[in-house]
Amino acid sequence: MxxxxxxxxxxxxxxxxxxxxxxxxxxLGLPVKVSPLAVQTYDAIQNLPDNSVVLIAPMYDPGAAGELNPMLKAMLYQCMERGYKIILGNTNWTLGVAIAHDMITPIAAEFNYVYGTDYIEFGSKPGGSVWMQSAQTDLAGAAIVDFNNDPIGQFPLIQAVPRLTQEYIAAVLVLDCGTPGAVEWLQIITQGTSIKLIVGEIQMSVPDSMTYVQSGQYNGMIAGSRGGAEYEQLVGRPGAALKSQDTMSxxxxxxxxxxxxxxxxxxxxxx
Amino acid sequence: MHITSDPGIWCQAICTLAVYTYLYKDNPIFRIAENVFLGLATTYWFVYSFFNYIKPAIVEWIGTNGQYHYVLAIILGLLIFFRYVPSLSWIARYPMSFWVGYGTGYTLAFTPAVWLNQITASFVALNSLQNILIFVGILCTLVYFFFTLAKENPVVGGIAEVGKWYIMIALGSAFGNTVLYRWNLFLGRANMLITQWLGYTG
Structure with missing residues (x-):
């Protein structure tokens, strides 16, 4: 001993x-059973009204990419299959938008999504909660330029969504790994509104975030890599999360x- | 297997392996990787902020739109640099106090609504085992933190003991999830090395 x-x-x-x-x-090909939480999350996105505008915020950096990239990919597929218009960007997580850009570009091409009309990337803006408050009153003024440094106000999608309020967006999908993260989107943008908040969460934060699911403040949560594997199955796009479950087990x-x-x-x- | 010729992937792979050399012991290769990362991250953040926020704000808001009141915000922000002038460093407290004031206001304005909803959600109907466990857990954990109650009292002490077990289970769950998350981080890197760098597609 x-x-x-x-x-x-x-x-x-x-x-x-x-x-x-x-x-x-x-x-090993171990089976991954889909949990009720994953179904709830999938349904929350699937049941948004047709032609909804969703905001997807990749609030992470390469450190969390192993867990959150598969979730983002599956989310993009689900949103585009449903025909939602997508506003992609975040605040304070500069590398998250670079990762997301590489991911959305080929998927958008696959679905014939037109940049500026069907989806737009506003990049990453400094300011955290302060920026979110600005975007709540004037999205174009808060974003100024898009991911490619072009003035963002010229694009039809941004003209159709002047503010991040319930009149213009149906859901905020946050890939969350720290601060600012999903809680800030809840505090500033979704709390007390009809905007759905759906979160892709890293494994470490799942116990903390579960209280928000239980209280109904998060309308759905993809819980860590396991949740990502379940969600990939529901979307019908088995990917990296599902592959990783053998190793994780x-x-x-x-x-x-x-x-x-x-x-x-x-x-x-x-x- | 087909090893990639992409210099970006090679760079990622070398840096990843350099960082993992720390698992053997601290060494100069790890130090180089660490410092390169810090330097790159700082520079990237500075350049990104300048070209995506500072420059457009000055050119668009002040230069083109004539919103000159933003000059005041810029001056307030620049005051922070008085920290580097010892005799005038007190001036740097003004932007900090403004920021602390904003932070306090923000917390008071936005946080209670989130908490109150969670408190409301903890009032659950006792019609399932899960709800009963939630109810008992909240009650016992709260009792544990009532330090003014005498824990020598067998009833109070017993309830607090149950609360302590709830806390330990919660901490254990948090720890377990943290361990799995760290493994996920490693798995992400391992996948990159095996699939993107070494080109294994199987």
Whole structure:
């Protein structure tokens, strides 16, 4: 047991890396059952009125891309299949919009979406909550230029959506990994309005965010990578999240095993 | 497998591997990667803010639209740089106090509505096991935090003990989710290395 307690942590890293590699190269194909929360989230987006305008805010950076990219991709597919017009952008997460730009461009081409009319990217604007307040009263004035640095007021979609209020947008879809994030969109834009707030959440923040789902303040939540895998199935676009579930299951088992072994070693040594 | 020739992906892969060398031990390769990241992030943020916000605001709002009152905001913002002049550093407190004042006002204006909705949502009908658990959990956890109540009283102490267990379960859940999230981060990088860099498509 003494030896168990003195295992070099680097050996554990090596075992972990080997397990991840094995499950990537040889998928186990474990089934992923769709939870009621994923269905609720899918329905919340699917049941928006036809021709709705939705705002998608990728409030993350490359650190969280592993979990949130698959959710964003599936969201874009669902929104475009439903024919919603999309306003894409965020505040304070500059790299999130760059990631989202690379993602929306080919999907928009696939659905023949016209830039400026069917979708627009306003980029990332500094200011956090302050910016959201400005956009609530004057979207073009708050955004000024789009992702490509062109004056944003010239585009038909922005002319049709002068403000981020319930008269103009049906839902805000937030990919959330910190502050400012979904809570700020709730506080400034959706609280007390008919605008739906749907959140793609990183695994770490799921317990905190669940209270917002329970209270009805979030109309849906994609809960971590597992939620992403369930949502991909509902959208009918199996992707990276679904593929990663084998690895996550094996990793969860491995961590549990390490914890049990560590505790056995600890208790034995204590005696 | 077909290893990519894209220099961007190569750059990502080298930086990723450089960062992971820290798992062995602290080393100069990790330090270089760390400093490159900090430098790039700072520069990117500065350039992005300037060309997407500061410059258009000055050119569009003040220059073209003639909204000269924004000059006051710019002056207020620039006052922060008096921090670098020791004899006049007190002037830098004005923009900070303005910001703190805004923050306080913001919190008072927007936060209670969010909390109140959550408090309202905690009043649940006791018609399912989940709702009963929520009700018991809220009650016992609140009792745990009533430090003015004597915990020696067996009833109060017992309820507080249940509250403590609820807190421990919640913290355990949060910790478990954090561990899984960290693994997800690693999985994201591993996927990039294997699929984008090494070109494995299987």
């Amino acid at each position: 003494e030896r168990l307690m003195k295992i070099d942590r680097r050996l554990l890293y090596l075992i972990s890396v080997a397990l991840v590699a094995v499950t990537i190269f040889m998928p 094996v990793i969860a088992l491995m961590v549990a095993l390490f914890i049990v072994l560590g505790n056995i070693g600890y208790v034995t040594r204590k005696r």
